[in-house]
Amino acid sequence: MTDSFEPASFRDRHSRVFQRDKRIYRALSASGLSEWETLAATRLFAGFSRRGALVATRRADDEAALLAPLGDGWAGALEHERVPFISYPYEWSFGMMKDAALLQLDLVLAALDEGMILKDATAYNLQFRGASPVFIDIGSFITLDPGEPWPGYRQFCQLFLYPLLLQAYRDIPFQPWLRGSLEGIDPRDANAMLSTRDLLRSGVLAHVRLQAGAQQRFASTGRDVRADLRKAGFDARLIKANVAGLRKLVAKLEWTRHSSTWAGYAGDNSYDEANHQKKAAFVRAAAAERRRGLVWDIGANTGTFSRIASEHADYVVSMDADVLAVERHYQSLKQQDVRTILPLIGNVADPAPALGWRGLERLPLEKRGTPDLVLCLALIHHVVISANVPLAEFVDWLATLLSGGGDLVIEFVTKDDAMVRTLLRNKDDQYGDYEQPNFEAKLASRFEIVRQETIQSGTRTLYYARAK
Amino acid sequence: MSKFLVLAYLDPGSGSMLLQILLGGIAGVAVAGKMYWQRIKAHFSGGSKKPD
Numbered sequence: 085m086t087d088s089f090e091p092a093s094f095r096d097r098h099s100r101v102f103q104r105d106k107r108i109y110r111a112l113s114a115s116g117l118s119e120w121e122t123l124a125a126t127r128l129f130a131g132f133s134r135r136g137a138l139v140a141t142r143r144a145d146d147e148a149a150l151l152a153p154l155g156d157g158w159a160g161a162l163e164h165e166r167v168p169f170i171s172y173p174y175e176w177s178f179g180m181m182k183d184a185a186l187l188q189l190d191l192v193l194a195a196l197d198e199g200m201i202l203k204d205a206t207a208y209n210l211q212f213r214g215a216s217p218v219f220i221d222i223g224s225f226i227t228l229d230p231g232e233p234w235p236g237y238r239q240f241c242q243l244f245l246y247p248l249l250l251q252a253y254r255d256i257p258f259q260p261w262l263r264g265s266l267e268g269i270d271p272r273d274a275n276a277m278l279s280t281r282d283l284l285r286s287g288v289l290a291h292v293r294l295q296a297g298a299q300q301r302f303a304s305t306g307r308d309v310r311a312d313l314r315k316a317g318f319d320a321r322l323i324k325a326n327v328a329g330l331r332k333l334v335a336k337l338e339w340t341r342h343s344s345t346w347a348g349y350a351g352d353n354s355y356d357e358a359n360h361q362k363k364a365a366f367v368r369a370a371a372a373e374r375r376r377g378l379v380w381d382i383g384a385n386t387g388t389f390s391r392i393a394s395e396h397a398d399y400v401v402s403m404d405a406d407v408l409a410v411e412r413h414y415q416s417l418k419q420q421d422v423r424t425i426l427p428l429i430g431n432v433a434d435p436a437p438a439l440g441w442r443g444l445e446r447l448p449l450e451k452r453g454t455p456d457l458v459l460c461l462a463l464i465h466h467v468v469i470s471a472n473v474p475l476a477e478f479v480d481w482l483a484t485l486l487s488g489g490g491d492l493v494i495e496f497v498t499k500d501d502a503m504v505r506t507l508l509r510n511k512d513d514q515y516g517d518y519e520q521p522n523f524e525a526k527l528a529s530r531f532e533i534v535r536q537e538t539i540q541s542g543t544r545t546l547y548y549a550r551a552k
Numbered sequence: 553m554s555k556f557l558v559l560a561y562l563d564p565g566s567g568s569m570l571l572q573i574l575l576g577g578i579a580g581v582a583v584a585g586k587m588y589w590q591r592i593k594a595h596f597s598g599g600s601k602k603p604d
Contacts, residue, residue, distance in 0.1 A: 096561050115559055203560045229556035238568035271568075290575060298567030309566045313573070316587035322576025329575065 089154070091444035092208075099223025101164075102154065109144055110162040111151060116223055117160035119200075123225045128194040136213065136423075137187055139220045140165035162222060168399040168426070169378070170452045173207040173243065174263035175428040175436060177411035178251050178339040179418070180217070181258065184210040185244035187217045189331045192234070196324050201228040205236030207243040207268075208446075214423035215414055231314030234323045238299075241291055242268030245330065249292065250277060252337040253285055257407050259429055266440050271296040287333045344408035359539045363495075363546060364392060366537050367459065370493045370548040371396045376456040382432050383463030387413040390425050393459060399424055401455075405431035432463070432481075433471035450485065458486060460494040462503075462544075468518050469507045475517040476526050483530035486551035492531060494547050496523050501543040520545065 089111075093101035098116035102109050112120055123129050132138040144150055144161040151158045173181060188205055195201050202224040209221035246269040247258030254277060261269055275296035282288045302309070355363065367389050371379070376397040381390040386409050390402035402425055404410050413427040430436060430449060439446040460482065467473045482492055497504055498520055499513075508515075527533060531549035538545045573580045573587065 098559055098561075115555055119559065204562045226556060226559045229554050232556055233564060233569045233572045235560045235562050235564045237572055238565045239562060241568075290571075294574065295568055295571055298571045299565060300567070302566040302570060305566050307566070309569045312587060312590070313569060313583070316573075316583045316590060318573065318576075318583050319579070321579040322572060322583065325577030325579065326572055326575035329577075 091442060092440070092446065094441065096203075096223055099221075104150060106166075108164040108166050109150055110141075110164060110223060111154055111158045112160045112162065112223065113157060114159040119226050120160070120162065120222065122227060123200065123222070126198045126200070128191070128198050128200075132191065132194070132219070136216060137218060138191075139167065139211075139218055139222065141222050164220065164222070167211045167213060167218065167220065169401050170447070171212055171426060171428055172262075172436065172446055173247070174259045175430055176212075176259070177407060177414050177427065177429060178248070178258075179411050179414050180212065180215075180427075181207070181244065181248055182334060182337060183418070184212075184217045185240075185248060185334045186331065187219060188240065188244060189327055189334065191219055192236070192327050193324065193331070195225060196228070196320055196327070199228060200225050201232075201234060201236075201323070202226075203235050205240035205243070207262075208266075212426055214425050215417035215427070216421065216423050228320060228323075230320075231318050232310065233313055233318060234326065237326070238271070238295070239268070240330070241274075241295060242270065245287070245291055245334065246271075246274040248334060248337050249287060250274065251339050253278065253282055253288070255339075255341055259407065263436070263439070266446065271299050286336065287330075291330075291333075339411070341408055344406050355540065359544075362537065362539045363461070364389070366546045366548070367392050367461070367493055368395070370491065371457065373491070378453050378455050379457045379459065380455040381459040381461075382430075383461065383466065384413070384427070384459070385409050386416070387425065387427060389459055389461055390427075393457065394422075394425050397424075397457070399426070401426050401428060401453075403428045403430035403432075405429065431471075433467055433473055454488055455485065455490055457491045457493070458482060460492065461546075462495050462497060464494065464523075465497045465501075465504045465507060465518070469504065469511070469515055475515075475523060479523075479526045479530055483551055488551075490551055491534075492547070492549045492551065494527070494549065496520055496545045496547070498543045498545075501540070 090101040098113040100111050102111060133140060141162050141164050144163040147161045150161045184207055192202055203226050204224055209219060209224060210217050211220050247262060250256040251258050274292050278288055278292055283293060371393045379393045379397045379400045381393060381400060381402045384390050384402040384404045387402050390400045394400045407429055410427050410429045417425055417427060435449045438448050467478050468475050486492055527547060527549060531551055534548045534550055536545055536547045573584050
């Protein structure tokens with residue numbers, strides 16, 4: 085299927101993404117091409133591209149050959165820089181969503197200054213390069229006709245503002261909701277989740293309550309609202325006031341949960357300094373064996389070992405199921421402008437699924453890049469004992485993931501360990517498979533064990549293994 | 553059809569478009585007034601029109 089479009093790129097008929105020889109291109113209609121030419125000449129394009137907030141884009145060489153297999157109707161092609169690893173809003177922490185929203189609004193404000201606007205406002209148009217958001221949908225920019233409203237306002241609310249408001253005001257994590265609804269949170273649903281008391285909080289009355297009411301009131305109106313607005317003198321100043329107000333609102337939003345099961349783990353775990361150093365040295369030696377393209381750190385917590393792995397890798401995807409741990413990781417990466425470690429919310433026992441049209445629009449985690457090295461530290465007891473995944477199945481899953489020749493660093497934690505005892509406290513021990521000899525035999529059946537080291541008075545063992 | 557409408561594939565929602573007047577700050581007040589006045593005018597002139 086090298087000659088067709090990316091399965092997620094179908095909504096906009098004037099601008100569609102395709103790959104050729106592992107490079108990313110965008111086909112543009114004649115109208116789309118003329119908008120690109122307008123955009124490419126703006127200060128906004130130069131400025132945001134320079135700081136990496138717009139995906140690096142240029143007119144493709146040999147457009148005719150690129151476009152020929154795509155059929156009629158295409159006037160030009162752009163080439164985009166490839167983002168190292170695709171992620172989706174339901175995998176982002178609060179701070180990631182907030183920074184993505186601010187970039188989206190900054191782009192609208194800058195576009196208005198150039199007589200342009202963005203035709204949509206979906207969070208899926210943003211990606212992260214490490215802890216730095218980047219806008220990827222160059223086809224969104226269009227010249228604003230006089231009298232037209234901001235087409236993306238409702239979508240901005242559904243996919244950026246409501247998720248942030250719910251988490252900031254009600255401490256409801258937005259990720260499960262966005263995973264369940266690719267169009268985001270409907271104004272009516274957002275309204276139902278916010279109480280009357282919340283009406284006093286910034287943004288709720290105008291953007292949630294009134295929008296929910298207006299949506300219902302005018303859903304089946306026969307009026308040409310666009311024409312009415314134009315006649316009444318609607319212009320870009322009104323859009324600018326709204327967007328500036330939204331920017332102020334979003335910039336102020338904070339999520340103030342301070343504790344979770346795991347977020348304090350890095351500073352408050354069962355390791356003493358000597359054992360922590362041993363573990364770090366083991367991971368460093370495995371990581372340093374050779375330069376890796378992509379590393380996955382699963383159960384990464386706040387990313388201590390992702391940092392170590394990134395010393396010898398192009399890119400590290402650092403996943404944890406704990407939303408606060410990921411948020412803390414993101415904030416520390418952001419502070420140092422790290423662009424080679426991507427923090428994501430993810431649970432290996434319930435990974436991000438295939439979603440959207442044909443189940444191809446949003447890809448499952450494993451379809452977005454194959455790791456050359458997986459770090460799986462202090463995780464297996466959670467997978468086997470908390471999530472009830474049979475130990476053999478988990479090792480098989482890792483072996484399949486790494487079957488292209490990848491390596492694994494895995495830590496086994498015995499039932500004598502304080503952490504495992506805590507997990508078993510309220511459970512019947514049905515985990516006869518969770519014993520070190522059984523684990524080693526299973527690991528050896530799918531991997532070649534290169535070296536191992538026992539730490540923490542014998543309750544934890546690290547293995548460096550290569551997929552067979 | 554204008555090029556803007558040709559390119560804009562997203563339905564902004566009638567209610568959400570109208571709400572943008574209210575969110576438009578000071579400039580929005582004049583637009584709201586004018587819009588209201590037009591509706592009053594339409595109400596009266598539309599009511600006296602005989603069907604063809």
